[in-house]
Amino acid sequence: MILKGYANIAAGQVHYRRLHGPGLPVVCLHQTASSGAMWVKVMERMRGERPFVALDTPGFGGSFDPPQLPPSIGTYAEWLLEALDALGIGRFHVLCHHTGACIAVEMTAKQAERVASVAMIGPVPLTEAERNDYRQYYSSPFSPTAEGEYLKTTWDYLRGLGAHGDLGLHHRELLDTARAYLGRWMAYTNVWRQDFVPPFLAIRVPLLLMCAEDDVLWPFFGRAKEMRPDADSAVLKGANFEPDLDPDGVVSAYRAFLAKHAL
């Protein structure tokens, strides 16, 4: 059974979903502006195979709201490493998606000895010019207004990202995105500030790269693979919501990766 809880760190409470199992835990990091809920289908399919912990990044889901804009993606990585300390987790595998991948490479850069492998959906190896280009589309918050039109804006934005592939998913993402209207702005501000490539190139553990052809980060998937010819890779379905819309594809690729490297 997946159980929810909070890990208490100095900055606040980090919310998580946890599933017990044998072996080294898999730590799941979500995209902006989702929450750990985006990993439930994958966790359910791998029940009994591994322990899982899906963390809500600060500013998202049930986790605390940063009182101000965090200075960098590295701060998120520090918070989540502290949460894993509080949960008694030493070494772990990382399974991450989009912004979760940006946080994962910083976690690996800070505490490489704790990370046994990295599997990412939608790596983010953008140039500075590309990041500046993306910033304008993914930074302005959908802030509440008296008329409430921000809700329809959010609903349509999620449709554009492919969440309408499942009505329950569309609703859940609407809730997560509305809840995290400030968290989304904070995370994206830092995502476009981050140079993903150096920590990505520095990863020294088995690496799995995944993406769907209709993911907004698909144009950079080929580049990520070229940068890391040693990495395993898999093409998924499901637009920007692969773990919800193609959970079997995610699980199949992830199982094969873990087995190949005897992880």
Place this chain on the structure above:
Amino acid sequence: MIRKGYVDAGGGQVHYRHRPGQGTPVVCLHQTASSSAMFEAVMRRWPGPEPLYALDTPGFGGSYEPDGQPTMAEYGRVLLDATRALGLERMHLFGHHTGACIAIEMADAAPERTASLAMIGPVTITRDEAAMFKSVYPKDFRIQVDGSHLRKMWDYVAEIGGNSTPELHHREFVDTARAWAGHIRVYSAIWDQDFIALYQRVKVPLWIACSPNDVLWPIFPRAKELRPDAIAVELGGSNFQTDEVPEQVVAALAAFYAARRG
């Protein structure tokens, strides 16, 4: 410092907020379709010494989604189990609207554990009035592909006074949208509850409050008449007193508990 957590009860995990303290704890139960977030302003201002617990009813906030259609007594039983799992033996119950309907079930089922019962908006409706309400609630908040339910929920929160600030409107919208099915479940069960019968037989000290702009204000005189022994308080605000006039709520309730301590 308010800490959030989960406790196992009923069919899953019940989410709660907690502010530590000393003595008999106060258990706060929210209205439909809010969550324990509606007690944060009160919890932050609470002078103590009582510890405060605010629970999310199953189907709301961070709590599990119940199977089927619970009765109000069943909601009460699950939340009594939650308080037991939290290690609370005797407690003050404090409910707002639907929370009052659940709290009175808890007081009725476990009088020995109930130190007092406080209610904002006691639901002392007759059977005829219940039938009338049943024709208006639940609202059809089912999720629609075109997103039209969002506007419906946003406007509904405004209609009942949840738009005094954009932050409150937003929070109540998010809670309402999260609990679209919980809203339907509770408002399918609540009109079958005989609140007046429970209200007349509950033996614990009573504190009741309402606001002239609360939808339940028209029946507040009846609540006072039925239980002249209850301490009755008039508050400002509308249906969101714990956010609109938290100082008034805190002052009146803290005085009630202070008097109980003697």
